[in-house]
Amino acid sequence: MxxxxxxxxxxxxxxxxxxxxxxxxxxxxxxxxxxxxxxxxxxxxxxxxxxxxxxxxxxxxxxxxxxxxxxxxxxxxxxxxxxGRKLTPGDKDLLPQNRFAYKQHPLLKIFSQIFGQIIRYSLLLIILFYLVFEIMQLVLPAQIIIFYPPRDLMTTLPEITISGQVIRTKTLYFQGQETSFDNKGFFKEQMTLNPGSNILEFEAINALGKKTILEQKVILSSL
Missing domain, CATH: 1.10.260.40 (lambda repressor-like DNA-binding domains)
Structure with a gap:
């Protein structure tokens, strides 16, 4: 040049x-x-x-x-x-408007704000219910449900399979021995019966150490 x-x-x-x-x-x-x-x-x-x-x-x-x-x-x-035109931004220089930019309708903006509030309150309620549920799991006592045997069962079989489920339970004992259960609380145990009356004793302990004791009788008949 x-x-x-x-x-x-x-x-x-x-x-x-x-x-x-x-x-x-x-x-x-x-x-x-x-x-x-x-x-x-x-x-x-x-x-x-x-x-x-x-x-x-x-x-x-x-x-x-x-x-x-x-x-x-x-x-x-x-x-x-x-x-003579400077190539540095001046006070009156504005960014060009985008004519393709989406312009939101006022009513749509109001609905969007309302919908946003509903979402926020819904999330707060979900969190609140979750916290209440977790607190109840701690406060309420452990629960023991026996599927088999039924109460006061009379049987001629010398050995039975005991099945059941525990809820809100941290530790489970059967006949004084700790018993395992799965993540849904289901458990199974084998027991050899003595002739006559047999007492099945369960003890469930929740996260706060509260105990729930359940006893159930099974009779082994010689007939």
Whole structure:
């Protein structure tokens, strides 16, 4: 870029001259540089009213200069010198409005706010119910449910399988021995019966150490 050309030509005129000397059309320049065609025309024609605010224009000119293989900083200085327009944001420079931006209807905005409140309160209720449930699990006593044998069973079998379920239970004992149960509280135990009356004794302890005792009778008949 010669010094006398800088004086005689504006920056826009110079950029246009370089592009034409390279045999590049506006359409090709727009496609290759990915700059909108009308913005390239505005730069080359020094059409300041059609150009974006300085916050965008500086990058735009540098991008176009880079595309034309020119010194970006020199072109920026040339631009400011040739037209006197500063490339730093001013107090009155505003970001362009996006005409494709979605504009929410006032009623829809109100409904969105109401829906948001409902969601928040619903979450609070869920958390509250969960906390109450956990507290009840601690406060309420352990519960023992026997599926088999039924109460006061009379049998001729010398050995039976005892099954049941415990609720809110941390530890379970059967006949004084600790008994295991699964994560749903189900348990099974084998027991050899003595002739006559047999007492089945269960003891369940909850998380706070409260005990629940259940006794059940099974009779082994010799008949």
């Amino acid at each position: 010669k010094t006398d050309e800088k004086v005689e030509l504006t920056c826009g005129m110079y950029l246009k001259k370089v592009r034409e000397q390279k045999g590049i059309t506006l359409d090709k320049a727009s496609q290759d540089s990915r700059i909108i065609k009308r913005l390239i025309q505005a730069i080359e024609n020094d059409d300041y009213n059609s150009l974006p605010p300085p916050v965008y224009l500086k990058g735009l000119i540098k991008k176009y200069a880079h595309y034309l293989h020119l010194d970006e900083e020199e072109i920026l200085k040339f631009y400011q010198k040739s037209n």
